[in-house]
Amino acid sequence: MNEFKKAVWAWQKVALVTLTCFMLCGLATLSAAEKPAASPADSGGKSELFKVFVKELVPITPGKGKFPRSFQMGSTTGEPAERPVHKVTMSDDFWMSRYEVPQNLYQAVMGNNPSRWGGPRNSAEMFDWKTAREFCVKLTDELRKAKLIAADEEIRLPSEAEWEYCCRAGTNTEYSFGDQPQKPGDEDKQARILDEYAWHTGNAAGNDPPVGALKPNPWGLYDMHGYLWEFVADPWHDSYENAPGDGSVWGSRTGDQPVVVRGGAWTDRFEQLRSAFRNRVTATTVSPALGLRCVKAKVKKSEN
16 A cells, blocks of 8 residues: 555656646646546447447457466565465456556546546546446446347456456566566666556656557557556455455455555556556545456356
8 A cells, every 4th residue: 555655646746747847838738627528429429439348358268279277376576465376267258358448438438537647548547446346337238238248248347366367468477578677777667678568657757648559468458567557356355365266356345445456557666567466445546547447257147
């Protein structure tokens, strides 16, 4: 949680410097509330946005083709919360969003765009965990009505195990591209190898990118490292002791229990963008460095 607070503080500092520069240059900028909200029609209407979303889903088939049935979740060299390393055997096929949810899709579903850094294909941000789950429920209803998904399929947040499985993309290294984020000569927050794959505090100052601007991981998933932290479905646990081994969500959130976020963001150093790195936030946390990625999956029989 301390790292996340530091990240938000860092964003505030960057935002203040940026605003000062614009004022000195005689330029006017709009706040998130003042920016004209992009209409879903700007990108061809809701129907087209929903079709694009479905088209961009990546089929994940554990045990078939390039997708291993099992993987080792966690890290022996990382933070205590990443231990113990444990084998997870994925139980079902699913589809993972190629990108974090962009703002044009978020607005088409929710009727508003709370994002601080506006752009139709920029990642949506500035909403909490409950709202992220609500987005998934509403998108499920819209896609079923449009007959773009089956009645027994749903859109939801990934489990933490599904998220790490997809981030690793069949690798067992620190990142999906290898163990080293830095090139010789890189200092402090510089990470020129990581730069090709992720927006982080070493390369993102002043950027306002669309999703998928950098290289994908081996499974064609973009921005799994960096850009925004991503909500997952799991409540927070301080370690992986007694974690499920089938890829399912680990329990239900109760009371004020924190939730898990993954992937790191443009406000974070490269260490926080590792495949195994996990962080916790309150369920009510809202940040310009926090968004979501969706999964399409069959509805569990017990949920029907």
